[in-house]
Amino acid sequence: MRKPVIAGNWKLYKTKDEALALIEELAPLVAGVDNVEVVVAPVFTVLPALPAALAGTSISLAAQDVFWEEEGAFTGEVSPRMLLDAGASHVIIGHSERRQYFGETDQTVNKKIKAALKGALVPIFCIGETLEAREAGDTFKVLERQVQGGLEGLSETQLAPVIIAYEPVWAIGTGKVATDEQAQEAHAFVRGVVAKMFGQAAADKVRILYGGSVKPDNVKGLMSCADIDGALVGGASLKGASFASIVRFGE
Numbered sequence: 001m002r003k004p005v006i007a008g009n010w011k012l013y014k015t016k017d018e019a020l021a022l023i024e025e026l027a028p029l030v031a032g033v034d035n036v037e038v039v040v041a042p043v044f045t046v047l048p049a050l051p052a053a054l055a056g057t058s059i060s061l062a063a064q065d066v067f068w069e070e071e072g073a074f075t076g077e078v079s080p081r082m083l084l085d086a087g088a089s090h091v092i093i094g095h096s097e098r099r100q101y102f103g104e105t106d107q108t109v110n111k112k113i114k115a116a117l118k119g120a121l122v123p124i125f126c127i128g129e130t131l132e133a134r135e136a137g138d139t140f141k142v143l144e145r146q147v148q149g150g151l152e153g154l155s156e157t158q159l160a161p162v163i164i165a166y167e168p169v170w171a172i173g174t175g176k177v178a179t180d181e182q183a184q185e186a187h188a189f190v191r192g193v194v195a196k197m198f199g200q201a202a203a204d205k206v207r208i209l210y211g212g213s214v215k216p217d218n219v220k221g222l223m224s225c226a227d228i229d230g231a232l233v234g235g236a237s238l239k240g241a242s243f244a245s246i247v248r249f250g251e
């Protein structure tokens with residue numbers, strides 16, 4: 001069985017004090033939840049402040065990006081080893097905002113996934129089509145290219161910890177959540193692409209999260225879909241109460 005993952009992507013929000021206040025609010029609200037993996041992803045500068053606040057909780061810490069080299073003359077970048085050093089166990093890779101604004105490609109995403117795995121970080125590998133691609137009927141073509149490009153060259157063993165996040169770009173921050181049917185259709189397709197690359201057994205074990213306007217009132221429907229194994233939450237993860245009620249979708 002695939003254990004659900006609910007991850008909060010805080011994006012470019014929350015200073016250290018704001019992050020600590022949010023954890024203080026969130027931790028008691030998700031205490032005792034052991035059937036869902038809970039992850040939060042603050043900005044780089046906040047990472048080192050969180051492990052102490054998260055001690056005694058089962059909330060894991062993720063970064064929002066990583067570079068593929070371990071060290072060197074790469075001004076502004078952060079390596080897998082440095083993320084581990086800061087207390088992160090997970091890292092979001094290839095978010096559509098990075099693809100859109102920061103020149104991330106399937107090739108850079110692939111290098112980052114490999115580097116993260118080598119550094120013992122769990123990649124949360126993001127994919128998703130734009131509205132333009134969907135309207136042109138290219139959704140599956142885009143998803144196939146992103147999945148194949150991102151996971152190229154991985155072994156079945158390397159694939160095992162990888163978490164995929166399907167985030168249709170048109171649903172991010174728009175309040176326009178994909179319907180359960182749209183999301184399920186994309187997730188089943190993505191699992192099929194993974195199966196073609198790594199075999200059905202490996203694909204059946206991979207968690208595929210949905211992201212894009214996930215809220216307390218739509219998470220239940222999404223989570224009832226056969227191939228949806230969790231959520232990557234933006235806006236609704238910035239408040240303890242709404243994120244906790246998403247984490248507790250099954251209650």
Ligand SMILES: O=C(CO)COP(=O)(O)O
Nearest residue numbers: 009172173212213234235
């Ligand atoms: O991009 C997202 C998570 O990575 C989704 O953001 P929203 O939940 O704000 O739509």
